[in-house]
Amino acid sequence: MSKVRAKKHLGQHFLKDESIAERIAKTLSGDGYDKVLEIGPGMGVLTQFLLRQEYETWVVELDGESVTWLQAHFPKLSNRILHTDFLKHDFTREFGDEPYAIIGNFPYNISSQIVFRVLELRDQIPEFGGMFQKEVAVRITTGPGSKDYGILSVLCQAYYEVEYCFTVDEHVFDPPPKVKSGVMKMTRKGNDPDVEFKHLKMVVKTAFNQRRKTLRNALKSLPFNHTEKTESMLGQRAEQLSYTDFVELTKALTL
Secondary structure, eight states: OOOOOOOGGGTOOEEOOHHHHHHHHTTOOOTTOSEEEEEOOTTTTTHHHHTTSSSEEEEEOOOHHHHHHHHHHOGGGTTOEEOSOTTTOOTHHHHTTOOOEEEEEOOGGGHHHHHHHHHHTGGGOSEEEEEEEHHHHHHHHOOTTSTTOOHHHHHHHHHEEEEEEEEEOGGGEESOOSSOEEEEEEEEOSSOOSSOHHHHHHHHHHHHHTTTSBHHHHTTTSOBOOOHHHHTTTTSBGGGOOHHHHHHHHHTBOO
16 A cells, blocks of 8 residues: 555654654663553554564554554554544553553644643653654753743653653654654653642643743732742742742642
8 A cells, every 4th residue: 555645634744764763762661561552653663663672562543544554564563553532532441550651753733732631641651752843842841941941841840750852853754844853751750749730730820821920910810828938939930930839839729
């Protein structure tokens, strides 16, 4: 069969350089899990390297044409090709409560949504990584004090160790995207912040939705019983606070 046609509405840009695909596969350590889920495998440029590892590889693909290609070219995957939407699928059907890593060359048009979904699944995801539009990879891995620092930065860093791995140029894709790409990885931390995720997310989103304002003004719609420590933060802006500062603010919520 002929190669899969890249579909703009799915944000598809197929990686052509196998050496880069191999480098992405090698970002996985294999520690603490036996199964890996690849999102958006396309024609399997990354999949082939995942299948050489000791863990069990699964793939989830929304594009029917890609699913047909994978079935024809990767019989080793057998019944581990899931023709569904990662953002909507319930993976307890396949993995129960087992841990599994997630990797992929992610569609740029939904990459932030994928990260938020991983955060929801975090208790089962010891490792997550792959290729994003560079600005998203930078946003996730950057620290306070940068204009790139934002909601994803804080929430990811609260639960994962984050690492920017390397940059990928446009010309190694078909069709080439208009932006550079970046590969990053996240490794689950041993200890979680002592707050509910939904409360931390609410505080962080509220703060960054008005990032030019001081926190005293940006967070005035939320009820707090401020401590001396949190009171000292209120004159700052959201991008100046570390994830641990946001955890302290969240602890002061009175809900």
